[in-house]
Amino acid sequence: MSIMTPQEHKIRVDVETSYLDEQSDPRERRFVFSYTITIRNEGQVPARLLTRHWVITDANGKVEEVRGDGVVGEQPYLKPGQGFRYSSGAVLETPVGAMQGSYQMLADDGAQFDAPIEPFRLAMPGIVQ
Numbered sequence: 001m002s003i004m005t006p007q008e009h010k011i012r013v014d015v016e017t018s019y020l021d022e023q024s025d026p027r028e029r030r031f032v033f034s035y036t037i038t039i040r041n042e043g044q045v046p047a048r049l050l051t052r053h054w055v056i057t058d059a060n061g062k063v064e065e066v067r068g069d070g071v072v073g074e075q076p077y078l079k080p081g082q083g084f085r086y087s088s089g090a091v092l093e094t095p096v097g098a099m100q101g102s103y104q105m106l107a108d109d110g111a112q113f114d115a116p117i118e119p120f121r122l123a124m125p126g127i128v129q
Helices: none
Strands: 011-019 031-041 047-058 063-069 083-092 096-107 112-123
Touching (some): 011 096, 011 112, 031 112, 047 112, 083 096
Antiparallel strands (some): 011 031, 096 112
16 A cells, blocks of 8 residues: 555646626626636646635625536546646626635545635736735
């Protein structure tokens, strides 16, 4: 029996965001953002993304939690070195907000673990906060 090191299970999450001016309507307190996520298995064991958990906070302190199976209708299976990229969106009532969360993963060795998604900012261009 081998003892697992933390490097056995390592998922890297990179995020790019953009403000969607054409879908937003500030007069109606509707600010639409897109984000593109790249998930990469930097560990040594293949793993599948089972579920997601997001915490979305706007500038008023309003918090919305989102949980669900997979991402964009898929549960990507990532071998070591493989990545998966997808885009999604969020609608806020304020021009600035933040998102963070985690992906719940299942590795081929039976281990279940969370891949954390560090907080990232959603901001309308020209807004300083």
